[in-house]
Amino acid sequence: MSARPTPLSGFPEWLPAQRMIEQRFLDRIRTVFELYGYAPLETRAVEPLDQLLRKGETDKEVYVLRRLQADADDASDAALGLHFDLTVPFARFVLENAGKLHFPFKRYQIQKAWRGERPQEGRYREFTQADIDVVDRDTLGFHHEVEMPLVVADALSGLPIPPVRIQVNNRKVCEGFYRGLGLSDPDAALRAVDKLDKIGPAKVAALLAETTGATDAQAEACLALAAISAEDASFADAVRALGVSDPLLDEGLEELVRVVEAAREHAPGLLIADLKIARGLDYYTGTVYETVLRGYEGLSISSGGRYDNLASSGTDRFPGVGISIGVTRIMGLLLGKGALGISRSVPTCVLVALPAEQRRADCDRVAAALRKRGIATEVSPTAAKYGKQIRYAERRGIPFVWFPGEDGHEVKDIRSGEQGAASPDTWSPPEPDLRPVIHEG
Structure with a gap:
């Protein structure tokens, strides 16, 4: 018998309901970043160690990359480490691609980073950050410094979190x-x-x-x-x-x-x-x-500022201003206090009941018609008694059960008990039920 695995401290793994909350947060943040004209960017997970170690205080926090079966005389991987923030790789990217970029260059990055510090509340060894930066060549207009907090405010104000x-x-x-x-x-x-x-x-x-x-x-x-x-x-x-x-x-x-x-x-x-x-x-x-x-003043969830020495190459200098949102920190703080919840643990809005295994193809067609109209639907995994199929939906928070009939269909709101005739080509759930709703716990 194999031993039960032990969780790794500082490497959070959210349950599906929690992951849906995180994804909704990321969708909101990404949407607002793009509304302000920031273009998406994703850089590699590794950087040369000499670049990562330029900030002396991070020497002990960098995760070094190496192959388990690396040849003794092959030091190529040994000189690489996982990035501990998104600023160092962004600076390198700007220098490498300066001839292809249009300045001022506005980008956002939503990626994981790794930092080998002692895990504690709000601090993780693997975490997701959402960064925006504006860089220009030689000089950078001050109005970008004015805009930064407005972008973050818009991104966070649309989330079910404290002010x-x-x-x-x-x-x-x-x-x-x-x-x-x-x-x-x-x-x-x-x-x-x-x-x-x-x-x-x-x-x-x-x-x-x-x-x-x-x-x-x-x-x-x-x-x-x-x-x-x-x-x-x-x-x-x-x-x-x-x-x-x-x-x-x-x-x-x-x-x-x-x-x-x-x-x-x-x-x-x-x-x-x-x-x-x-x-x-x-x-x-x-x-x-x-x-x-508010109410969690002990930890910063977003920080940044104006820098004039991010990157330089010869006579070229690239001043910038940026700010980073600690997505994992926000999630960890609020989930740890039971301050975040979601209306159901799956995306599914409708469960199509299965009268008999021989009818599965018919039920799949109903589900396909609903999905085509943007309604998340699954077919019951077994042709158990309807009572058991309804309980299957209840346990997952699925609000509607669809009963296919040979002469017509009916759909039931299993919370209120209301049931009525419906067509998969025209029926739609109330807007609040279409997708899981995040709420403060």
């Missing part, structure tokens, strides 16, 4: 403020402030003194900046009230005001300027986005 809150900041605001204070290492200051939620303001102040040489007054000003947040442009007045001036700070505030005001017009209450958002600012060069679900 989202998009937090935004701008690298130029932080760096310009630190420069204006007289701090010589803005990157070190960003890294210190990024630890605010984990270690608290007192330890961040000490870290600022240790890593940047900040005085007590300078550290206090950094913490005052991080404490500012607003849903409207008033955050800019709060920053200016701190009495720090720098041209880069002024530029960053102007950009952040544009992002916030556009979002307020598009979807009031969606976006908040939160100047403690520092994660990724050492990589991003402009606006940065972090998205959370």
